[in-house]
Amino acid sequence: MLPMLPTSLVGSYAQPDWLLDRSKLAKRFPPRVRAAELWRVDPQWLAEAQDDATRLAILDQERAGLDIITDGEIRRESYSNRFATELEGIDLDNPGTALDRSGHPNPVPRVAGKIRRRNPVEVRDLEFLKANTDKPVKITVPGPFTMSQQAQNDFYAHEEELALDYAAAVNEEIKDLFAAGADVVQIDEPYMQARPEKARAYGILALERALDGVEGTTAVHICFGYAAIIHERPSGYSFLPELAGTSVKQISIETAQSNLDCAVLETLKGKTIILGVLDLSTHAVETPQMVAERIERALPYVDAARIVVAPDCGLKYLPRDVAFAKMKAMADGAREVRQKYAD
Numbered sequence: 001m002l003p004m005l006p007t008s009l010v011g012s013y014a015q016p017d018w019l020l021d022r023s024k025l026a027k028r029f030p031p032r033v034r035a036a037e038l039w040r041v042d043p044q045w046l047a048e049a050q051d052d053a054t055r056l057a058i059l060d061q062e063r064a065g066l067d068i069i070t071d072g073e074i075r076r077e078s079y080s081n082r083f084a085t086e087l088e089g090i091d092l093d094n095p096g097t098a099l100d101r102s103g104h105p106n107p108v109p110r111v112a113g114k115i116r117r118r119n120p121v122e123v124r125d126l127e128f129l130k131a132n133t134d135k136p137v138k139i140t141v142p143g144p145f146t147m148s149q150q151a152q153n154d155f156y157a158h159e160e161e162l163a164l165d166y167a168a169a170v171n172e173e174i175k176d177l178f179a180a181g182a183d184v185v186q187i188d189e190p191y192m193q194a195r196p197e198k199a200r201a202y203g204i205l206a207l208e209r210a211l212d213g214v215e216g217t218t219a220v221h222i223c224f225g226y227a228a229i230i231h232e233r234p235s236g237y238s239f240l241p242e243l244a245g246t247s248v249k250q251i252s253i254e255t256a257q258s259n260l261d262c263a264v265l266e267t268l269k270g271k272t273i274i275l276g277v278l279d280l281s282t283h284a285v286e287t288p289q290m291v292a293e294r295i296e297r298a299l300p301y302v303d304a305a306r307i308v309v310a311p312d313c314g315l316k317y318l319p320r321d322v323a324f325a326k327m328k329a330m331a332d333g334a335r336e337v338r339q340k341y342a343d
Contacts, residue, residue: 002067002068002136003067003338004304004305004338004341004342005295005304005307005308005309005334005337005338006067006068006308006309006334007065007066007067007068007308007309007310007330007331007334008066008067008068008069008070008138008184008274008308008309008310009061009066009070009072009138009310009311009314009315009327010140010186010221010223010252010274010276010310010311010312010313010314011070011072011073011079011138011140011186011188011221011314012070012072012073012076012079012314012315012316013057013060013061013070013072013073013074013314013315013316013323013327014315014316014317014318014319014320014322014323015053015072015074015316016053016056016320017040017320018040018041018049019039019040019041019049019050019053019074020038020039020040020077021037021038021039021040022317024037024038025038025077025317026317029100029102029104029106030078030079030080030081030100030106031077031078031081032078032080032081032084032098032106032107032108032109032150032151033081033085033092033095033107033108033109034077034081034085034092035077035078035081038077050074050075051128053072053074054071054072054074054075054125054128054129054132055132057070057071057072057074058071058072058129058132058133060323060324060327061327062133062135063324063328064324064327064328064330064331065328065331065332065335066135066327066331067135067136068135068136068137068138068183068184068308069129069133069135069136069137069138070129070137070138070139070140071125071126071128071129071139073140073314073316075125079140079142079188079314079316080142080146080147080150080188081109082121082122083121083122083141083142083147083173084109084142084147084150084151085109086117086118086119086121087115087116087117087118087166087169088113088114088115088116088117088118089111089112089113089114089115089116089155089165090109090110090111090112090115091109091110091111091112092109094110094112095107095108095109095110095152096108096109096110096111096151096152096154097152098149098150098151098152101190101191101194101195108150108151108152109150109151109152110151110152110154111151111152111153111154111155111156111162112154112155113155114155114165115162115165115166115168115169116165116168116169117168117169117172117173120173120176121173122139122141122173122177123176123177123180125139126139126177126180126181126182127180127181130180130181136183136184137181137182137183137184138182138183138184138185138186138219139177139182139184139185139186140185140186140187140188140221141170141173141174141177141185141186141187141188142170142187142188143170143187143188143189143191143192143206143207143210143220144163144164144166144167144169144170144206144207144209144210145163145166145189145191145192145198145199145202145203145206145207146188146189146190146191146192147163147166148162148163148166148206149191149194149195149198150191159198159202160201160202160205160206163202163203163205163206164202164205164206164209166206167206167207167209167210168209168210170187170210171209171210171211171212171213171214174187174210174211174214174216174218175213175214178214178215178216182216183216183217184216184217184218184219184250185214185216185217185218185219186218186219186220186221186250186252187207187210187211187218187219187220187221187248188220188221189203189207189220189221189222190221190222190223190224191203192222192239193222193223193224193237193238193239193240196238196239199239199242200239200242204242204243204245204246207220207246207248208246208247211246211247211248217249217250218247218248218249218250219248219249219250219251219252219272219274220243220246220248220250220251220252221252221274221313222237222239222240222243222251222252222253223252223253223254223276223312223313224254224257224258224313236258236260236261236264237253237260237264240253240264240267240268241264241267241268243268243271244267244268244269244270244271248271249271249272250271250272250273250274250308251268251271251272251273251274252273252274252276252310253273253274253275253276254276254312254313255275255276255277255294255297255298255312256276256277256278256279256280256294256311256312257279257280257281257312262297262298262300262301262302263301264301265298265301265302266301266302268302271306272306272307272308273298273302273306273307273308274308274310275294275295275298275307275308275309275310276310276311276312276313277291277294277295277309277310277311277312277330277333278291278310278311278312278326278327278329278330279312280311280312280313280314280315280317280318280326283318283319283322285322285325285326285329286326286329286330286333287329287333288329288332288333288335288336289333289336290329290333291309291329291330291332291333291334291336292333292334292336292337292340294333295307295309295333295334295337296337304337304341309330309333309334310330311326311327311330315327
């Protein structure tokens with residue numbers, strides 16, 4: 001049983017410097033194609049090293065007091081590329097180019113054939129996570145709309161068809177993840193915020209296709225981008241109320257860095273809100289009281305029973321000590337509010 005205001009990461013945790021060259025990662029846009037040059041460990045030992053680092057990420061979450069545990073996405077160079085480059089239809093040897101949400105060109109998967117999932121990609125990750133914690137677990141998959149925007153389409157006549165085939169692949173993965181014991185599966189769809197017109201045109205259709213026939217607690221993460229890369233934040237979402245009519249159970253949003261007007265949460269009645277309360281644009285660590293205040297800003301608009309407390313986005317780009325300290329402050333702040341409203 002989860003407490004009121006349970007805590008969780010959005011997905012990623014800071015990878016160790018002995019595993020991944022974080023300085024190289026910070027100097028480039030998030031990888032959309034494979035980026036083996038980022039790993040510091042010899043390929044023959046890499047999987048074992050990633051397992052060890054994943055155990056550390058799980059332990060850090062438990063030590064900080066989190067209620068729902070992720071694998072920290074430790075095995076990923078970015079949130080999307082590990083899954084996206086495992087699909088049939090991608091020409092790995094000849095990448096394409098697409099504009100990142102920052103407006104800069106970035107190497108991306110080149111779609112040269114029909115997109116299909118050949119095999120489960122993250123099931124082993126989920127099984128490893130469950131074997132190393134007794135707490136409820138969450139795992140993330142990249143969303144079909146976002147993957148369609150992070151690709152060069154040299155095969156499909158229309159982008160919508162591409163997004164729907166990505167959705168079919170995601171749907172198969174999600175079903176396998178729940179069959180393997182996931183408690184929550186989160187779909188990362190940051191490009192719905194970045195490209196709202198296309199998201200309205202076919203992004204919601206792709207999301208619903210990805211959720212077709214899925215039984216289990218599903219979430220969608222929609223954000224303004226990694227704070228380490230996208231520095232400016234709008235004051236509100238250009239795409240959010242549109243998710244109210246979808247079958248997804250939880251919606252993950254940012255409120256800390258943008259100081260979001262939480263009144264928008266009233267448009268998401270019936271949804272559980274994964275409430276972002278950690279500002280990832282700064283290495284300054286929030287106090288538990290600051291976290292508590294950010295949680296309480298949302299309470300006039302959404303009942304505490306429908307809130308999961310989380311960072312704004314992934315902790316991937318923060319130093320490990322800062323990531324841990326922020327995570328602990330988040331758990332302590334949620335506990336303060338929990339105790340206050342239990343009295």
